[in-house]
Amino acid sequence: MNSKNPAVRALTLIVFWLVVLIVLFYVLFPFYWALKTSFTGPAQLSAEALQWFPSNPTWQNFRDVFAGQPFGRNLLNSVVVATGTVLLSLLLSALAAYALGKFRFQGKSVLMYIILAVSVFPQIAVLSGLYTMIKTFSLYNTWGGLILSYMIFTLPFTVWTLTAFVREIPTELEEAAYVDGASPLQTLFQVLLPVMTPALVTTGLLAFINAWNEYLFALTFTSDNTAKTVPVAIGNFSGATIYENPFGQIMAASVIVTIPLIVLVLVFQRNIVSGLTAGAVKG
Template sequence: MRGKKIRVSILYALVGVVVFFSLAPFLWQVITSIKPSAEIFSRPVRYLPSHIDWSAYLQIFTRHPFGRQIGNSIFIACVSTFLCLAVGALASYAVARFRILGGRSFLLFILLLSLFPPVVLIVPLYEMVRNWGLMNNWLALIIPYAALNLPFTIWVMSSFFKQIPQALEDAAKVDGLSRLGILVRIILPLSAPALATTAILVFIFCWNEFLLALTFMTRDTSRTVPVGIAMLSGASQYEIPWDQISAATVLTTLPLVAFVVLFQRRIIEGLTAGAVKG
């Protein structure tokens, strides 16, 4: 009895360590963002603010084009996710139902594609974006984001499509539905859960992307939030406004925190799709 009690306490202690390790850096940003700025720069470090000060949240909108950058991020991530899912769903259906391009080996090939470091594409993409005059243009991010998330989308969606019984499609065919009709009226509605899972993950990937956004968005007002935050500077180049950075961080990550809380199961499902079934 005693041994069991000790084991349970150890388990809870370990869980506490895991939770603390995972949340601490984020919580520290939350605390920093609501501290009065005198308490941010104090030694020794003050762990709790004497009172809550929201001024940093105001400053990122008044002193920096943060509102604009949030808008850019939302627009680019939404459009990229939609494009990626639309194109990806069609392709996944093709891969799952019609044995083309070697079916399974095609899937493995695109999975391999997604493993390569994205930085190796940056030189030619930079050339293209420059030549086509797309610097600071949303398209310069939307098209690559859709393409770079396609392998993951096709991977998840096609394995889902394969689980839909062929008999269902045959029945629809018998009822006189065309192949496109089957896809739009039967398959896609049935795959709403898988589409949602994929959309959440693709949205997160687009929202967080840094390398391409850093390269193709050179104007402060065209930037997406991650780049905007990394480039946030104060009055001089060397003065870093940590209070504003933490406020911006909290606002940027809020939608992601909400996603994680609301869609925990879907995120895990999507991340581990295909890895476990064997």
């Protein structure tokens, strides 16, 4: 049996790395192909569509993205809306998570199940009601209207995630703060929030990605570039004629909007790992 162990271990290692390579190829190949297409000129795109590398790389598609439409304004809209959504969601969810995770009151379990149900509710089901509300409050074509609508799916997610984390924070921290005369809000903002930093970063980043990539609400609640975000702008790209498909510009724009997400993940990768593993082991 012992003589077979090295062979079994070698086979296991080979299978493991083969699976890793397949997963990496599956995840990274679409981005590579978008990058390759974005550096292929419009004239060469049809002839070199199936080539692995562009024969004459060019920045033309990237220049056309900003020259042909107000893409810079769309980027600003996405940054403001996604950031505003995350900040407001984290503030409200931190308050809610503290109450749901540390206080006992009647109906708490029912409330948690309602939050979970809302988080998996399809967007299309609330679209007409949200549209009526946004038009009534004159929030159509505004950052505020998009932020309000995006919180439909970011707030339940952040509340549920942070509540699970708050439950694992030792009660001794709160008791020490209460002994020193701190109020519940002071305990939350001065004692618990520093401990919650990894969870806040992880939850905020995931909520930011969801808000950054959201398409349905942005398409419904905007009609011009005043508040139109990049997913809608990319979806509305058109060629010089009705027979031209601007694949190069679409891929270039997709690369541009993906880069900020990659940068955020690289910058906060340690916090993300800590946030994903925090509370996994109780002790």
